Amino acid sequence: MSQPLNLRVIPMGGVGEIGKNMTLVEYDERILIIDAGLMFPENDMLGVDILIPDMSYVLEHREQVCGVIVTHGHEDHTGALPYLLPHLDQVPVYATRLTRGLVEVKLKEHKTAQPNFCTIAAGDKLDIGPFQVEFFHVSHSIPDGVGLAIRTPAGLIVHTGDFKLDHSPVDGQRTDFAKLADLGREGVLLLLSDSTNAETPGYTPSEQEIASTLEQAFMGAQGRVIVATFASNISRVQQVVDIAARHDRFVSVIGRSMVNNVRMAQELGYLHVPNGVMVGAEEINYLPSNKIALVCTGSQGEPTSALVRMASGDSRSITLKAGDTVIISATPIPGNEELVNRTVNNLFRRGATVYYDELFDVHVSGHASQEEQKMMLNLIRPQFFAPVHGEYRHLVLHARLAEQVGLPKERIFILDSGDILQLNCLSASLAGRVAQDRVFVDGLGVGDVDDAVLEERRLLSRNGFLVVAVAVDVYTGQVLAPPRIVSRGLAYNQEAEALLRGIEEQAGKLAAEGGNAAAISSRLKASLASYVYDQIGRRPVIQPLVIEI
């Protein structure tokens, strides 16, 4: 019998959470892709719509890809599929029913062809190329999530997916402890485990725990009850539906992505709505306020979301009144705090009673806290461990937990995005990196916005621009018409007009000094920059255009 080959594991991503958006497992020149998700840009990534993993390595080796597994239906695990699947002809995509439904909705929104889906369920064992993959259920803030046991001749890899150990999940589906124990007994070469909450001591509360806050809000509500949460948080919607029904209120869902997901989850049987409870957005106008519960997007203060429009009085359909109750059932994602604060202040200004995370238990995390992470380590007892799904500091902290439960430091690998971990049954080591830059998606462009473009946008965002166009005679260098100026984002009011007239005058003088186009251009650029800075202390982007006629 020949020696088993090496396994290679590569967490991808490049921004923020490492390995969260995509992980590659390679054996015998075959690649298994786990998840293909997106990240939202940070505040200083101007004009960028989303970030996706750098797929150049995958696309260079596309003929080796034997399958794509989607562990659950959240955007940070599915959102890059529209950018990946069109390049992978006929490669099967493995997902549970709800996850598949959510991916189908997303692909439709992107007008991307549906792939070769293979619907799986927890408990299934499938051969995907050289990998035998067994799916086991994990609880998370969305139903139907799975973790993976990936068997290869070189050993067994366990990938937890996003998980928590919820003992009373809303959908009744617990993380499969027995399977984890079995895997531990079988002998696991490598554990890849969710590090998101490595900063949080203790246990993450059950999703059920927020029922009491919702109950309290519904009990005290005089007017409408409006619950804002993530569009994909089907378990949260289920809880709102249950409580609304108990309090004799009708439920309406607002916001396109929310409506699509809720409809699909209902059709697939993941969301159970008593007959007659769900009503359309138009019907709520005919119901008394105390019979209405609304579920909507906007929990992150997204400027165009339903909740934010209600808070600022811009919503055509819903005008908030004193007496209405708003529950923001989420915690702000880092970077969104200002937007959420602004929304909460506006809701208070409208006289609404607001349940939000500073004051109430309106949200529980979907991720394992430290004690659960230790439990996972102790159930699996892996030979090697690589914390994944977290920012760099979370991986370091998760690694420390592993040391605490007895794993020797040299068997723990803190990988950065693109790092290649090479393993066989005896040893593991870093074996280089694949190119792994962050890829920005802006409009239809994928990757045509880079750091240089962002830097230009940053300069423009600070002080705007100033373009000076001058037409000169190509032979004599004579200025043929007064310079024309266009400026945006620089300044605005009477003084600014005086400034612009001053600039025009300067430009006229500078151009009249003659020379060829290049000479005039560089003279204009330098002198106008210092003129503007002297006048108003700003440095707009200045670009002369010398037209030779």
Add this chain to the structure above:
Amino acid sequence: MSQPLNLRVIPMGGVGEIGKNMTLVEYDERILIIDAGLMFPENDMLGVDILIPDMSYVLEHREQVCGVIVTHGHEDHTGALPYLLPHLDQVPVYATRLTRGLVEVKLKEHKTAQPNFCTIAAGDKLDIGPFQVEFFHVSHSIPDGVGLAIRTPAGLIVHTGDFKLDHSPVDGQRTDFAKLADLGREGVLLLLSDSTNAETPGYTPSEQEIASTLEQAFMGAQGRVIVATFASNISRVQQVVDIAARHDRFVSVIGRSMVNNVRMAQELGYLHVPNGVMVGAEEINYLPSNKIALVCTGSQGEPTSALVRMASGDSRSITLKAGDTVIISATPIPGNEELVNRTVNNLFRRGATVYYDELFDVHVSGHASQEEQKMMLNLIRPQFFAPVHGEYRHLVLHARLAEQVGLPKERIFILDSGDILQLNCLSASLAGRVAQDRVFVDGLGVGDVDDAVLEERRLLSRNGFLVVAVAVDVYTGQVLAPPRIVSRGLAYNQEAEALLRGIEEQAGKLAAEGGNAAAISSRLKASLASYVYDQIGRRPVIQPLVIEI
């Protein structure tokens, strides 16, 4: 004896925290200004350096201003003085010694003339126009802060300033409970009280409480210890100096504002440094790592700060090594979370041991929590109450606390910025508003950036701009030279070049269709916008420049 006149109280500000940056008290056509501070812009206020209160009302009535009181030395209470004082000829400025010192440093940095200072101390009673002002000590995260008892014929106003009830402050100066009780007995018409922490139950811990975290960090440190905090947090610096001295380490201060403040506080006797403990930045190169403690700025992840440069490896003087300990002794201000997270991740990547707010008690607030706010209300027992110094939701929550301690709802006024509260000994009511917009400072410009300019910057930040210049014959409309294009922040790579060539070609065709300058211009604008959108799905700012020759 004639009837006393009405008192008027006007909280100013306009952004975020109401009344925090400036409050006006008016009686008998005289105006007392309390504080003149700045706010930092939110992430979507592009290119704005700082925000200051709209001073148009004050400047219209400048001859009525009889004094400016600065309650303490933090920037959100002092930072607008360079924009106010030059307009107020010879008006006295009242401040305690440390506050005065910090203001002097700030005015020097702004090259603003020093005003007519009047140094006061807690316990002083001064007549300022028709106001008899008594200063009482309050504890806060900076020494030498005061609250105000303002006596007028119409009644007594108590303004808490920023306060907490620290029973063991680092500087030994407690909030003057006895004075507060005396004032309560005397009878207070109106209480203006700090609402910042109205969301926080219980008591704010003493500043001393973080000593144990600092101690733990110093105990465990092998290499250098680096503490990042606010430049004005003299009490925190004092704690670091004390602990460093105990652990036989030399202290060096890094960062211009930090150095200036520390030097001044030492000179004035507010910072006590044992002989030989403080060393210059150049001397630390000659000391072993385990003898060094550094205090620096960067606790908010500010991109140009000392800590951030160390974390990203850009600092010329200090290269972080594994074994160094970094304490980020602050909580991220909302909006700064991403920058702080990035800094922490980079510190972990360099192998530093990092003490930060998610894991350790590295910071305590300088503001009263709910029980302290109630204590203030119960000591003062005012006839009327206006919560100030907080975002709108904080004021509402503070008002609820006042109701809980027995103040009737109709005696509580939730003021927004610019609201005029009119009072006499019998009644209080809202009496209109003064114009109170937010004023942006950008470079040398104060107020010449408005929402329209910000909207232009927002558009530019998203997709950049495209300017097309075409020279045409003024008589024939004939295009005299091929269109010239300049673009920034739109796209960058081979495809972008193809795009720009396509745009040039389009522009040439469109211009050749003739017409006058306005016709060509509007045709270019519309058609190029849809051309670009079709090509790359983006909407840059497009501006044609038609030069008629």
